[in-house]
Amino acid sequence: MNKLLVSCGGTGGHYYPGLSIARKAKEQGLDVSLFLTGKRAPGQAELARQHGLESTLARALSLPRKPWLALVFAYRFYCDYLNAKKFLRKTEPDAVLFMGSFAGVPLGMACKSLKIPIYLHEGNVWAGKANRFLSKYSKKFFASFPVKNESAIQCSTVVVGMPIRPELLREEFSKPEFISTLNDKDPMILCFGGSQGAQAINQMLPYCYEVLLARKYSLQLVQLTGTDDNQMLIERYGEAPVVVAKQSDEMGALINRASVVVCRAGASSIAELIHFKTKTVLIPYPIAAENHQEINADFACKSKGFYKLNQSEIDKFSLANAIELQLRQGDDLDFSQVSYPNAAEKVLKEIFS
Ligand SMILES: CC(=O)N[C@H]1[C@@H](OP(=O)(O)OP(=O)(O)OC[C@H]2O[C@@H](n3ccc(=O)[nH]c3=O)[C@H](O)[C@@H]2O)O[C@H](CO)[C@@H](O)[C@@H]1O
Incomplete structure (x- = not known):
């Protein structure tokens, strides 16, 4: 063997x-x-x-x-x-x-x-x-x-592509329990950092959300912060249809449901978003080794499904504008220029054939 x-x-x-x-x-x-x-x-x-x-x-x-x-x-x-x-x-x-x-x-x-x-x-x-x-x-x-x-x-x-967790490759997902307060009708924005969260995005999002509500968008938000320290954020959102949590193990269901994702430009995140063909605003981690997240984001932006916003350019309006731009795009965007599926199978075939 x-x-x-x-x-x-x-x-x-x-x-x-x-x-x-x-x-x-x-x-x-x-x-x-x-x-x-x-x-x-x-x-x-x-x-x-x-x-x-x-x-x-x-x-x-x-x-x-x-x-x-x-x-x-x-x-x-x-x-x-x-x-x-x-x-x-x-x-x-x-x-x-x-x-x-x-x-x-x-x-x-x-x-x-x-x-x-x-x-x-x-x-x-x-x-x-x-x-x-x-x-x-x-x-x-x-x-x-x-x-x-x-x-x-x-x-x-x-x-060969980036191997994606098998849990994310399913055809159908059930609604995660922790977002049961959200409805299935209105658009949902999903925001997360890399596997370790993203403070700069966490702090800006409530302000950006207010701007979008003022523009009459009926939006729901799921914000995964990567930290346990979320009380102030939760109080700030008040009664709004927003769920704040440290992290989730149900990323397939969340990305699949999201109308737009806001996240860092890590390789797995990008591969998963390509798999689900989810419109995304990428905010590269500015001090990633050799600036690789910005290079990842520039590549992903070959598809209109991705929009890059540098952290130095973020304020509540620029982030709101980027999300709005993605919300307004159709849902039939072409991700084929950046899509390389079945990575794990291809790696094993190359090694053992
Ligand atoms: C800060 C940094 O240098 N990060 C690097 C790190 O990845 P890092 O692990 O930070 O980022 P990735 O985007 O590759 O992976 C994030 C993963 O976390 C998952 N997730 C996220 C939030 C959550 O609540 N639950 C959850 O499961 C996402 O679905 C994704 O699978 O290695 C990657 C691969 O070399 C690089 O591309 C990233 O740039």
């Missing part, structure tokens, strides 16, 4: 697409497990276990921010590399798939030394540092979208 190891530690941005590929691999009868790093790893391993997947946990190594820490970093890197080699000798995977975090690099170098085939998956339109570095030793680079800095990739590249 083919044995696959998926290295997807770090933030949700690397973990969830890796988990989706691992779940698909298990469904196809492959022997698959996860390699997780960092403080989120125990929780991520527990979620993987609920899907019948085993994980190996390791510490996360990040690049030193101060030059005098370079020696400590080199020592730790070497220890992690030796541990990874020991682990690979014991488990003998046929292939290792990296989802693009620096934490996976010691494991990558151990694969190189033991001649275990390395594959990479990149979520963003701008390939990140770890993937660029590992590409020199890899068999194939799987991209979610055509990669803007493709010249920095030193192995063959194939665009």
Whole structure:
């Protein structure tokens, strides 16, 4: 049986697409497990276990921010590399798939030394540092979208798409209990940050909502803030048809129901919105590494389904105008220029055929 190891530690941005590929691999009868790093790893391993997947946990190594820490970093890197080699000798995977975090690099170098085939998956339109570095030793680079800095990739590249959680790929969804106070008739705006929320959007939205109501829109709003500290926000909305919550595990139902979404420009968010063909205002996280969210947003805007608003340009009117612009567009927009479906299947076919 083919044995696959998926290295997807770090933030949700690397973990969830890796988990989706691992779940698909298990469904196809492959022997698959996860390699997780960092403080989120125990929780991520527990979620993987609920899907019948085993994980190996390791510490996360990040690049030193101060030059005098370079020696400590080199020592730790070497220890992690030796541990990874020991682990690979014991488990003998046929292939290792990296989802693009620096934490996976010691494991990558151990694969190189033991001649275990390395594959990479990149979520963003701008390939990140770890993937660029590992590409020199890899068999194939799987991209979610055509990669803007493709010249920095030193192995063959194939665009497969961003793997989406299977829960979101259903045809029908039931209405989430926590929005039962909202009706099924009026348009609904859904707002969320990345997997960690977005303070700047959270603060501006109530003002923007007032502007839209003053323009006579009968709008409902679901605002997922990423924080527990929502009391002031809830009081501010008062009796308005608005639901404020920290987060939701029912994103499929919410995106499917939304008339317009306002969110960051993370790769999974964009892939999910393309899947549901939902009109969206993207507000790229301005300090994302190498400005990759703005590059993601610029790519998504090839479809009129997306509209980009920079955080520096946000005020209650610009955000209201952007939402209004999207509300007024028809619901039959073409997302085909940016759509790359069935990513997990394509990755597994490329690795094992
Ligand atoms: C700040 C930052 O650098 N973020 C990066 C991080 O992703 P990050 O995890 O922040 O953002 P993504 O858009 O990739 O993913 C967000 C995910 O959270 C889900 N969600 C959101 C709110 C909620 O209440 N419930 C819920 O399930 C969304 O449906 C989506 O699946 O890695 C991604 C992939 O490398 C990058 O594209 C992002 O730019």
